[in-house]
Every structure is written in C-alpha cells, then in structure tokens.
Amino acid sequence: IEYDTWVDSFYYPWLEHLAELMNTYGLPRMDILNLFPDVPNSKDAGFIFALDISDLIVRRGYRQGLHMITIRAGDWENNVADIARIPVIFDCNDDRDRPSFGEIYTPTPMERVAGTVDVTGWAIDLDWVEQVEIWMDGEFVADADEIHLPSPEIDEIYLWLPNYFTLNARWSYAMDTVGLNVTDGEHVMVVWTEDHWGGRTMIGERVFVVDNLAKNANVKATVN
Numbered sequence: 001i002e003y004d005t006w007v008d009s010f011y012y013p014w015l016e017h018l019a020e021l022m023n024t025y026g027l028p029r030m031d032i033l034n035l036f037p038d039v040p041n042s043k044d045a046g047f048i049f050a051l052d053i054s055d056l057i058v059r060r061g062y063r064q065g066l067h068m069i070t071i072r073a074g075d076w077e078n079n080v081a082d083i084a085r086i087p088v089i090f091d092c093n094d095d096r097d098r099p100s101f102g103e104i105y106t107p108t109p110m111e112r113v114a115g116t117v118d119v120t121g122w123a124i125d126l127d128w129v130e131q132v133e134i135w136m137d138g139e140f141v142a143d144a145d146e147i148h149l150p151s152p153e154i155d156e157i158y159l160w161l162p163n164y165f166t167l168n169a170r171w172s173y174a175m176d177t178v179g180l181n182v183t184d185g186e187h188v189m190v191v192w193t194e195d196h197w198g199g200r201t202m203i204g205e206r207v208f209v210v211d212n213l214a215k216n217a218n219v220k221a222t223v224n
Contacts, residue, residue, distance in 0.1 A: 023049050027159060048160045053090050064090050097199035100125035102169070104191055104204040112209045116176045119144075119189070122151050122169040123203050124161070127195040132171045135190040141180065144171040182210050 027046030036042040051069075056062040071084040102123030107113050123129050132144035149170035158166050189206045 046159070054092065057090060057092060062090060064092060097195070097197065098126045099199065100129060100193040100195060100201040100203055102191075102193070102203040104189070104206045107189075107206060107208040110186075110207060110209060112211050112214075113177065114210065114212045114214070115178060116174050117208075119173040119175050119191075121171060121191060121204060122154050123147075123171060123191075123193045124154070124158070124165045124169050125193060125195040125199075125201070126165070127197050127199060129169075129171075129193050130196055131194050132173075133192040133194070134173050134175065135192065136182070136187055138188075141175065142173060144173040146173075147171040177210050178212060182212075184210050184213050 025047035026044045027048065028043060029046040030043065032045045033043040057064060067088055067090055069086045069088050070082050071086070072080060073083050074080040100123050102121055104119075104121040106118055106120045119134055123132055129147060132147050134141040134144065147170075148168040149172060151167065151169040154169045155163060155166040186207055186209050189208065190202055191204045191206075192200055192202050194200050
C-alpha cells in the first residue's frame with residue numbers, strides 16, 4: 001500500500017514512514033556491539049520513542065517546566081530495571097517555525113585560504129530547506145551553488161530522522177575571494193537557511209583567514 005501526504009498543498013512523502021521510524025526498539029548500534037561483543041543482541045540495542053509534549057500538557061494535565069523522564073527496560077522473563085533518568089523541560093512553543101540545524105564543514109576554523117574556496121556543510125529542516133545563504137562580515141555574499149547533495153554520513157548519525165532529510169543534506173558554494181575582492185586577513189562567515197514557510201535560521205559561524213598575497217608571491221617565485 002502506498003500513501004501520499006499533503007499539508008497545505010505541500011507534499012511530505014516522509015510522513016508516511018514516521019510510524020515505522022518512531023516508537024520502536026531493536027535498531028542497529030554497532031558502537032554498542034564494539035563495547036559489548038559478548039552480550040547477546042548488543043548489536044540491536046538501539047531504540048527511539050517520541051513524546052507529544054503538547055498532548056501531555058493540553059490533554060493530560062502535565063504542567064510546563066521541569067520533569068524527569070525515566071527509561072525502563074524489561075525482558076521476556078519480566079525482569080525490569082530503570083536504565084536512565086533524564087531531566088527535561090516541558091514548554092509550549094507558540095512559534096510554529098521549526099528551526100533548521102546543521103554545520104559548516106569548510107573552511108575549517110582559522111583555516112588560511114586563497115583564490116576560490118570550497119564552502120561546504122549540511123543543513124536539515126523539517127519544513128524543507130529551500131535555500132542556503134552565505135554571509136561574510138555582516139554582508140550577504142550569495143546563495144549556495146548546490147543544496148540537497150548526498151550526505152550518507154548525516155544519515156548514519158541521525159537514525160531517528162526520515163531518510164528523506166538525512167540522505168541529501170549537504171550544500172556547497174565555490175567562493176571566489178579574488179573576484180569578490182575579499183581583503184586579506186580574518187573574516188567571519190555566517191550561514192543562514194530558509195525553509196518552505198520562510199522561516200530563517202543561522203546554522204553556523206566560522207572565522208577563517210584569507211591570504212591571497214602569499215599565494216600570489218608563491219606563484220611569482222615559481223615563475224621566476
């Protein structure tokens with residue numbers, strides 16, 4: 001059986017898989033297998049469960065504020081143990097926008113660059129990333145050249161998110177520091193995203209160093 005899911009005329013094919021991705025256990029955890037190779041089923045020790053905080057507050061009478069979530073596990077022989085106790089804060093968020101999150105890969109912090117620089121990273125937004133903007137020293141530079149590029153490493157990290165987001169989360173921009181007349185020295189790069197509904201999020205900031213003078217000097221020395 002196949003389902004199509006539409007919300008306000010926007011297609012969300014990932015919604016049809018949420019039931020399979022949430023409230024389940026037995027997920028693969030190779031890191032746990034490496035830690036406990038002699039424990040049966042350690043490879044399948046992962047679990048994921050979702051709590052509807054709005055439902056807990058509005059319908060079930062839980063108050064906003066500090067609460068403790070207890071994780072309890074049991075086996076086939078009815079042995080039960082509390083394996084974790086986590087403090088959390090319940091909060092009603094009136095802002096409908098769900099912010100993006102992501103990371104800048106390159107340039108790395110305080111990296112010395114010259115010429116054309118590959119600005120890369122990844123971004124995920126549950127309301128779909130429509131564009132990625134590159135800003136430098138408070139000024140808009142350009143939109144990313146490419147978005148929704150393959151990102152298998154992100155899919156491996158965020159196992160609880162639909163593959164629809166994690167498999168193609170990378171973005172890239174080729175920044176020509178010479179063509180943009182970027183002066184030599186330290187600069188601050190900021191990356192913003194915008195989602196389908198116009199929500200904007202700053203997902204990262206990076207300080208790097210432009211040094212075109214040294215590159216030109218090396219080129220002249222090589223020619224001479």
